[in-house]
Amino acid sequence: MENILSFIPLDITLIAQNFDRFLYGVWVTLNLTFLALLIGGLLAIPMAIARASRHAVLNPIIWGYTYVFRGTPLLVQTYLIYYGLGQFDVIRQSWLWEPVLSSAWWCALIAFTLNTAAYSTELLRGAIVDTSKGEVEAAIATGHSYRSRMRRIVLPSAFRRAIPAYSNEVIFMLHGSVVASTITLQDILGVGRWLNGRYYLAYEGFITAALLYFLIVLCITWAFRWLERRYLRHLARRETPAAARMDPEPTR
Amino acid sequence: MDLILEYRSQLWAGTVMTIQLAMASLVIAVAFGLLGAWAKLSASHIARRLAHVYTTIVRGIPDLVLIMLVFYGGQVTLNAMGAATGLWGYVEVSQFVAGAGTIGVIFGAYFTETFRGAIMAIPRGQIEAGISCGMPRSLIFRHIIWPQMVRYALPGFTNNWLVQLKTTALVSVIGLQDLVYNAFTAGRSTGQLFTFMAAAFVIYLALTGLSDIALRALDRRYSRGVVRA
Numbered sequence: 001m002e003n004i005l006s007f008i009p010l011d012i013t014l015i016a017q018n019f020d021r022f023l024y025g026v027w028v029t030l031n032l033t034f035l036a037l038l039i040g041g042l043l044a045i046p047m048a049i050a051r052a053s054r055h056a057v058l059n060p061i062i063w064g065y066t067y068v069f070r071g072t073p074l075l076v077q078t079y080l081i082y083y084g085l086g087q088f089d090v091i092r093q094s095w096l097w098e099p100v101l102s103s104a105w106w107c108a109l110i111a112f113t114l115n116t117a118a119y120s121t122e123l124l125r126g127a128i129v130d131t132s133k134g135e136v137e138a139a140i141a142t143g144h145s146y147r148s149r150m151r152r153i154v155l156p157s158a159f160r161r162a163i164p165a166y167s168n169e170v171i172f173m174l175h176g177s178v179v180a181s182t183i184t185l186q187d188i189l190g191v192g193r194w195l196n197g198r199y200y201l202a203y204e205g206f207i208t209a210a211l212l213y214f215l216i217v218l219c220i221t222w223a224f225r226w227l228e229r230r231y232l233r234h235l236a237r238r239e240t241p242a243a244a245r246m247d248p249e250p251t252r
Numbered sequence: 253m254d255l256i257l258e259y260r261s262q263l264w265a266g267t268v269m270t271i272q273l274a275m276a277s278l279v280i281a282v283a284f285g286l287l288g289a290w291a292k293l294s295a296s297h298i299a300r301r302l303a304h305v306y307t308t309i310v311r312g313i314p315d316l317v318l319i320m321l322v323f324y325g326g327q328v329t330l331n332a333m334g335a336a337t338g339l340w341g342y343v344e345v346s347q348f349v350a351g352a353g354t355i356g357v358i359f360g361a362y363f364t365e366t367f368r369g370a371i372m373a374i375p376r377g378q379i380e381a382g383i384s385c386g387m388p389r390s391l392i393f394r395h396i397i398w399p400q401m402v403r404y405a406l407p408g409f410t411n412n413w414l415v416q417l418k419t420t421a422l423v424s425v426i427g428l429q430d431l432v433y434n435a436f437t438a439g440r441s442t443g444q445l446f447t448f449m450a451a452a453f454v455i456y457l458a459l460t461g462l463s464d465i466a467l468r469a470l471d472r473r474y475s476r477g478v479v480r481a
Contacts, residue, residue: 071414072418073422075432083436087447189314202320214312
């Protein structure tokens, strides 16, 4: 065993010793990413509907919000919230400061949520707008009101058609969550950086982090493949697009 | 506002650095993208396999992890290699080289997909016609594939570029004095972090907005003579 390990130019025992730290990092990363996706996704649904229906007041406001958040780096958004808000005495003295806005975890969650909500809104808006006219006309013909055809026809179909693009958004959010390590949080990369800073060993920390992220992306990809097989069967053509989707195509 | 004017040279220097970094990594990304698209469409099984591994790895690992791996790890490896071979002495990997190189290679994977799709959109018959006329491969690429590929690839290119421009902000974390870094240090020394981060925010917004407008104009230019459905 010792002979085999000596071929790998990594200090495996050091990684093993600190593996519980890495596991905690995995928890922090997953926790932040999926909470942001959940809250951001829930926020995106009404905003996408308002955008798609071209609501006179809400549509331009929401468009402005998504444009601004899609046009700037997540890192800057996070800094603005975590480092920036402390500039104002009003905020420092408010009841929100102590429990929420002075905490790196909450600031990361707020920034990530606002970011993913902006992208998800546009993504879902696209899917709603792309609903085939025939389906909508059929719903109108059978006497569905706007609300009921949105709820029964348009949204279920739009959610399904948004799955492939949304899988990209989930992976991008996971990639983006490394920003948490820049505001002192010990996510997966945070642990890697800690290891690098403490032992001056770059590969041990960063390769372990890279492998852990890779594993998570693999799981996400599998999960979405399963979802697509289950919910997009009716749209499957002769060729299966699933294999092609493993390859990156940023939609952000 | 007065403070921002006072620090305008610092913000300007950061903006220039961000643009330089984005441009340098774009050149690398396009080169890798063309190479990757060629490999994915090639008849060679090994080339296709390698290209697939490349795009899969890039999709699986966050940008900042790779940047740090290259920046901190690359230095160790280069110096170990230098010491072992005696070919070079102590070297330092600069933040700019590590950042531009890594982001270039990462986005090369995304450009691979963009270019592959664009090449596949060109009717196969046109390339076959070129072959049957006895055109060499380089001529087919220059006269048939390239002009049409640009048009098909532009929407994807625009999207990739906008993501890439925003990704360069991460290089500030390893200490490159780009827009984020300079805005942060100015904000810290004046105690006005919100003001300066907001300034950086607005500058990024202007950069992405302007790129979007410019690339849309280019798209219209290359799509002249194409009737949209």
